[in-house]
Amino acid sequence: MTRTWSNLFMALMMIILAAPLVVIAGVSLNAEKQLLFPPEGLSLQWYGELLSQPDWRNAIANSLIIAVISAALAVSIAFPLAYFLWRYRVRYGPILYGLGVAPFMLPPVITALGFLIFWANSGLYGSIVTTIISHAIFFTTLPLVTISLGLQAIDRQIIEASTIMGADERTVFRTVVIPLVRPYLVSGYAFAFVLSLNEYIVSYMVSGLTIETLPIKIFNSLRYGYTPVMASVAVFFVLVGFVVYGLIARFGDLPRLLGAWAAREP
Amino acid sequence: MTPQPPRGLRDYVAILYPAFMLGVFFVVPFAIMIAVSFFRRNELTFYEPAFVLSNYARLFTTFFGKSFVFSILLSALVGVLVVIVAFPFTYLLTRLRRRTQVFYLVFILSVLSLSEVIIGFTWSTLLSATAGISNLLVFMGLLDQPQAWTPSLTALVVGLSYLGFPYTVLVLYPALSRLDPELPEASRMLGASPLRTFFLVVIPVMRSSIISALIMVFVFNLGAYVLPQVLGRPEHWTLSVLITDQAIFQSNMPFAAAMAIVLMVLSLMLVAVTLVLGQERSSQR
Numbered sequence: 001m002t003r004t005w006s007n008l009f010m011a012l013m014m015i016i017l018a019a020p021l022v023v024i025a026g027v028s029l030n031a032e033k034q035l036l037f038p039p040e041g042l043s044l045q046w047y048g049e050l051l052s053q054p055d056w057r058n059a060i061a062n063s064l065i066i067a068v069i070s071a072a073l074a075v076s077i078a079f080p081l082a083y084f085l086w087r088y089r090v091r092y093g094p095i096l097y098g099l100g101v102a103p104f105m106l107p108p109v110i111t112a113l114g115f116l117i118f119w120a121n122s123g124l125y126g127s128i129v130t131t132i133i134s135h136a137i138f139f140t141t142l143p144l145v146t147i148s149l150g151l152q153a154i155d156r157q158i159i160e161a162s163t164i165m166g167a168d169e170r171t172v173f174r175t176v177v178i179p180l181v182r183p184y185l186v187s188g189y190a191f192a193f194v195l196s197l198n199e200y201i202v203s204y205m206v207s208g209l210t211i212e213t214l215p216i217k218i219f220n221s222l223r224y225g226y227t228p229v230m231a232s233v234a235v236f237f238v239l240v241g242f243v244v245y246g247l248i249a250r251f252g253d254l255p256r257l258l259g260a261w262a263a264r265e266p
Numbered sequence: 267m268t269p270q271p272p273r274g275l276r277d278y279v280a281i282l283y284p285a286f287m288l289g290v291f292f293v294v295p296f297a298i299m300i301a302v303s304f305f306r307r308n309e310l311t312f313y314e315p316a317f318v319l320s321n322y323a324r325l326f327t328t329f330f331g332k333s334f335v336f337s338i339l340l341s342a343l344v345g346v347l348v349v350i351v352a353f354p355f356t357y358l359l360t361r362l363r364r365r366t367q368v369f370y371l372v373f374i375l376s377v378l379s380l381s382e383v384i385i386g387f388t389w390s391t392l393l394s395a396t397a398g399i400s401n402l403l404v405f406m407g408l409l410d411q412p413q414a415w416t417p418s419l420t421a422l423v424v425g426l427s428y429l430g431f432p433y434t435v436l437v438l439y440p441a442l443s444r445l446d447p448e449l450p451e452a453s454r455m456l457g458a459s460p461l462r463t464f465f466l467v468v469i470p471v472m473r474s475s476i477i478s479a480l481i482m483v484f485v486f487n488l489g490a491y492v493l494p495q496v497l498g499r500p501e502h503w504t505l506s507v508l509i510t511d512q513a514i515f516q517s518n519m520p521f522a523a524a525m526a527i528v529l530m531v532l533s534l535m536l537v538a539v540t541l542v543l544g545q546e547r548s549s550q551r
Contacts, residue, residue, distance in 0.1 A: 002460045006358050014370075017377050017431070027391060083285035086278060089269040094547035096281070099288050101346040106533050107489030110526045111292075111505040113513055117523065118295035122313075134454050137291045154295060167445055177435060198381035201491045205510065219492060231391075234384045241376030249368045259440025 021238050028231035029251060049253040050236070056229065059217035063197055066131050071192035073136035075185060078143035081175070086151040097144070104141035109160040111138055117207050126210040134206045135196045142195065143188025146257055151177075153256075183252045190244050198237060203250030303523035312519050316343035321524035330508070330525075337504040341487040344426040344478050351427075352434035353476060357468060359435070359444040371439075378432035389425045390416045393497075422498035426490055430483045437482045441475035478540040485533045505529055 029042050050056050079099055085093050103111045114133045119125040155176065162172050200215040208216050214237075218230050248254055272278055306316040324330060359370055392399060393416040400412040415421055434436060449471065453463040469476070491506040503511075513522035 010355065010358055013351070014373070017373070017428075017495045020385070020428070021377075023361075023392050024388045077284045077287045080280040081288075084281040084284075087269060087280075088272040089540070090271060096285070099292065100284070105537060107485060107492055107506060107529055109489060109509050110530045110533075113509060113522055113526045114292075114295035114299045116513060117298050118291070118520060121298065133291055137287065140288070175538055194379045198379050198384070200381055200383050201489075201510070205513070206268075216380040218381075218387060222383075222496065226387070228392065230387055234380075234388060235378060237384055238376060241379045242372065243376045245372045249372050251298050254368050254371050255364065255443065258436060259443070 013083055013104055016237070021234075022124050024231045024234045025238075028235050029103050030228050047234045048230050050232050053229075055212075055235075056217065059212050059214045062128065063214040066128065066203070067193045067196040070132045070135035070139065070196050071189050073132065074139045074192045075143045075147075077140045079147055079185065079187060081140075082144055082147040085150065097148075100144040101141050103138045103254075108201050109205075112202045115202060116205040121220060126207045128207070128211050129133065130206045131203050131213070133210055134202050135192075135199060138199070139192040139195055140204050142191040143185070146184045146188035146191065147181055148256065150181040154180050184257070187248045187252050187257055190248055194241055194244050197240060271476050299452055299529060303527050304519045307518055309521050312517060317385055321520045324521060324529070325525065325528060333503060333508060334505060334528075337488060337506075338428070338500070339500075340422070340504065341484045344423060344430055344487050345484040347423070347481055348427050348430040348434050349476060349480050352479070353438060353469075353472075354464070356435045356438040356465045357464070358440050360439065360445070361447075370512040374435055378436065382429065382490065382492040385425060385429055386492045389421065389428065389493075390496055393421050393424075416497050417499050417502075419498065419502060422494060422502055425493045425497045426487055429431045429490060429493065430487055434479055434483045437479045438475060441472060444473065478543050481536045481540050485536055488529065488533065 013261045029044070030040060030046075032040060050060075068151055078100065081096065084090075085097060112134075113132075115137075116125075119130045119134075124130045136237075158174055158176060162176055167175070198215060199213075202218065204209070204216055204219075212220070212234060218233055221227070221230060245254075248257070301315075302313055303315040303321055304317050304319070306318050306320075325334065359367060362370070393414070395401075395412040395414040400415065402411070404412055442502040445468070450463050452469055453467045454460070458466065488504070490504060491499055491510060494502050494504045494507050506529075508528070509522050509525045512518045512525065
């Protein structure tokens with residue numbers, strides 16, 4: 001009896017979570033330029049428009065460039081930081097870690113405004129480089145958390161063994177540490193990539209008037225009325241998330257990445 | 267190999283670059299923002315160096331004071347609503363088989379990553395008169411005519427709850443998945459019903475996690491920027507919207523900075539509370 005109720009509750013929550021996505025997918029298939037659900041007439045023309053209209057294509061390109069580079073930059077900041085904090089014992093360790101986690105923990109508008117004032121002073125306001133660096137800092141938190149988890153999972157005895165066998169620090173790093181944390185590097189990159197693709201407020205504040213990303217483009221178009229093209233973009237976002245997280249789940253340990261113990265700690 | 271203090275300059279090489287990046291692009295912008303919040307507004311160059319408190323004082327005027335209080339009440343309301351639903355959901359989720367759990371987690375992560383813009387757009391469609399839930403109710407004979415339910419405060423609360431739910435699930439997930447399964451089992455063996463076990467064993471044990479989650483989702487919702495504009499009316503604009511409005515459209519950087527600093531201090535104090543709670547939790551072990 002109780003089990004049935006729990007299953008019903010879980011199912012209901014999943015339906016509520018999925019409902020907007022289903023409606024939006026349906027709307028994107030309308031034949032007419034209207035948001036009707038259920039759709040009237042089926043057509044994929046709005047997806048075609050997304051790929052053929054220069055302003056949408058431009059927004060897609062901007063978003064992808066920013067996400068690909070800023071996620072790499074975020075990992076490049078997070079990895080040495082996580083490694084240093086794991087390898088050495090320093091008193092200011094928690095401060096450094098907190099610095100890496102803070103941009104993401106605070107309401108984003110605060111960080112965004114800090115970036116805006118900074119870039120306006122530096123003269124780089126409005127360039128794509130600005131958005132890339134801002135996103136890299138803003139999303140450093142994600143690879144920092146995943147990589148730290150990965151490093152903590154390394155059995156220190158393995159490191160000790162390889163040192164005894166004569167490996168110097170660089171060899172240990174290259175042949176032991178890197179292979180063991182690689183899945184965590186990849187998933188940290190993936191989290192930063194997906195979130196950068198979806199990020200609005202920071203990109204808008206630092207160069208939203210010149211560099212139009214997909215979320216900015218959608219928000220700007222909302223003022224001129226809703227079209228099925230927006231729905232097709234939304235479907236694109238949902239799919240990217242699904243594919244990326246599905247891949248992480250397939251090749252990595254998703255529950256552990258999200259903080260569950262895979263095995264009981266000794 | 268236990269971690270040792272770094273010896274010599276070579277050991278510091280790894281930390282130079284991250285410290286440089288975070289220092290230049292995170293600490294410096296914050297320092298400038300704090301300084302600007304005390305500057306005087308200037309039509310020509312946006313602001314000029316000064317030390318005035320008028321930017322902070324303006325927060326106490328009726329209009330901004332009101333929306334400050336509104337932002338806090340709205341975030342608190344949504345936080346409570348979301349945790350009430352997300353806590354049992356996450357508890358049940360962690361009791362599922364691993365494979366099923368992974369499926370749920372992929373879905374929840376995908377929803378979590380969705381841009382606020384997309385969530386605003388989908389919910390305003392769902393609550394609209396043309397493609398929304400009201401059509402379904404008309405079809406089922408519960409309504410005479412499709413109705414538009416947005417913009418309204420209810421629409422905003424629904425949208426914010428949708429935004430906050432996956433986040434809360436992931437905040438609660440670590441603590442709940444580490445909950446010793448023997449604890450509820452023991453309670454069951456002693457004759458308590460599953461519901462009784464949930465309310466009298468699981469919830470009390472998880473008390474500090476629940477409070478942390480409440481605070482986290484509260485801070486998270488304070489950051490909502492798009493939803494109040496898409497699903498709410500102008501009187502529902504939250505602090506985040508006003509900060510952006512002041513910075514971009516009114517070109518009043520000092521005032522925007524002052525609001526941001528106040529919001530940050532509030533958030534930091536709350537985050538500090540969750541950290542203290544977390545420490546209490548680990549010292550109990």
